Amino acid sequence: MDIANCLALIERLCGREFPREHGRTDVGTGGPGYLIAALRTSGDFHEDDGTERETVEAQYEADRDALGERLAERWGPADVFGLAGVLLRSAEGEEAAEPWGTLAAHVPDLHLWRAESGRWVALGVSRWDGEPPFQLLAVVTETDPP
Known part of the structure; x- marks a missing residue:
């Protein structure tokens, strides 16, 4: 992972206009009030006995943490925001604002983090319920976390 390129992409997302409609963008997905960029995407693990999957998951978390250290130099320590409650409320029929509902x-x-622009910046590792691929995601949104 090239931290400098990831930081540059996050910086561009922080200053970029949000799409008017939900859909694909040149770096991932977006919609009114948010952008999600895939900074890194793994392969699949169909032929794996489980060990490669665990190694890749640990590496993606380490990459998130390394990138997070650089963002913390800029915006202070991160808040870790669990999305399990958002997922549970969605399963019970409550609609969460985007991008939180989809991410959950x-x-x-x-x-x-809260950037100087007032936008929220987040890093996360996408796991899709244990199915490949893993993705290291950067999220920029003006929508407050639920």
């Missing part, structure tokens, strides 16, 4: 389906927790 596959990202257990986010490391979260």
